Amino acid sequence: MLESGNLDEADSLFSSLGEKYPDNAGFIYRTGLAKEKKKDSSAMDYFFKTVGLDSTHQAALYKTAKYELTHRKPHNAIQLSSTGLRSRPNNASLLSILGQSYLATLQFEEATKPFERLLELGEGSEFILERLASAYRRSGQTDKAIETYNKMLELDNMNGMVHTNLGALYLKKDDTRKAQEHFMMALFIKNQPADAEYVNLGLAYKRKEDFRSAYISFQKALEENPENERAMIELALAADAHFKDKNAVLELYQDFVKKYAENGRKDMLSVAEYRISELKKEIHLAK
The missing domain is CATH 1.25.40.10 (Tetratricopeptide repeat domain)
Known part of the structure; x- marks a missing residue:
């Protein structure tokens, strides 16, 4: 009856059998199946009752x-x-x-x-x-x-999430070549904002001390998502390592602190505030 779609008849029959044989797990389970097919929310009660009667009932245990x-x-x-x-x-x-x-x-x-x-x-x-x-x-x-x-x-092979995760794992192993390959593949695949992948790519360049390429990657991340906090601080750090213009670098750190002073990550703010203090000293001494 369940298989033929006579759900009301099946429900009535197995409910009656369940009442007559309350310790029969099979009848209780099939009552639950009938109610489930009828989208009756009480179905789960019967599946749990089945497990209570027979702790080895595989179908009821799964449900x-x-x-x-x-x-x-x-x-x-x-x-x-x-x-x-x-x-x-x-x-x-x-x-x-x-x-x-x-x-x-x-x-x-x-x-x-x-x-x-x-x-x-x-x-x-x-x-x-x-x-x-x-x-x-x-x-x-x-x-x-x-x-x-x-x-x-x-x-x-076109699963962008997998390429992103592989890139992060290879970066963890200091295999920056493979990390970059997978991050680039993830960028190629993605049709949505790809700021996370650009940040990861920038970190791979940073690991290789290619700060110019890192800076460009962090810039692209911010173009994709101007609210990416990690991209903004990493942009300033990459500029700090690559640019000779200390005033331009100082401005990047100051922009970061201004934007995230109230709700930004404390570790990133501490780095930015420290570099602002140091850069101001360096600029003053260079005058």
Whole structure:
């Protein structure tokens, strides 16, 4: 009846069976399915009741774990999916929920395990790879993150987000050549404001002490987004390292302090204020 679309009839039948056999998890679950198909909000009550009757019921565990995850109760989702995996360790749906729940609770190293198992089971979708790469990146496993993001590029080489993340990871490893390649690719792909990519590219040039190219990149970032605080302070720092005109550099720092004095990052403001003080001394002594 469920399959044929007779939802009211199915709901009535399984509700009756559930009342007659209240300990039968199968009847309770199918009542929930009928109500779910009817978009009846009480469906979840039946799925949770199913789990209470049968802690190994895989379909009910998946529905309840997914519900808890999407309703911002990831710790409950971890418990439910882990319960199901004890009886069926290779349940791909529950492994995915478990990995996502660990990410949601910032347990990044734990999150890698279910996603790694999914790859072993042949579940190498872009969705799984992206979350595994994120877990590796956020748990400090840089090389594994790079390897996983590169697997994503094998599926779609025009994924700008992947190129941006690879650029940041290579920059972390001081491989500025590869970092620049990926940041440039991300810029090529993007059709939206690309200030973050220009900032990253500027930082890569800065790492190589190519301050002129860094300055140009930070300028482009500000053209894309004049409110990018990091781009503005980095522009002043690049100018400070490259320009001979101390007055022009001083003006860049002063502009930054004027714009962000009330709500800017304190560490950036401290750098700017220190350089303003030093530059004023240098300009005075040069007179």
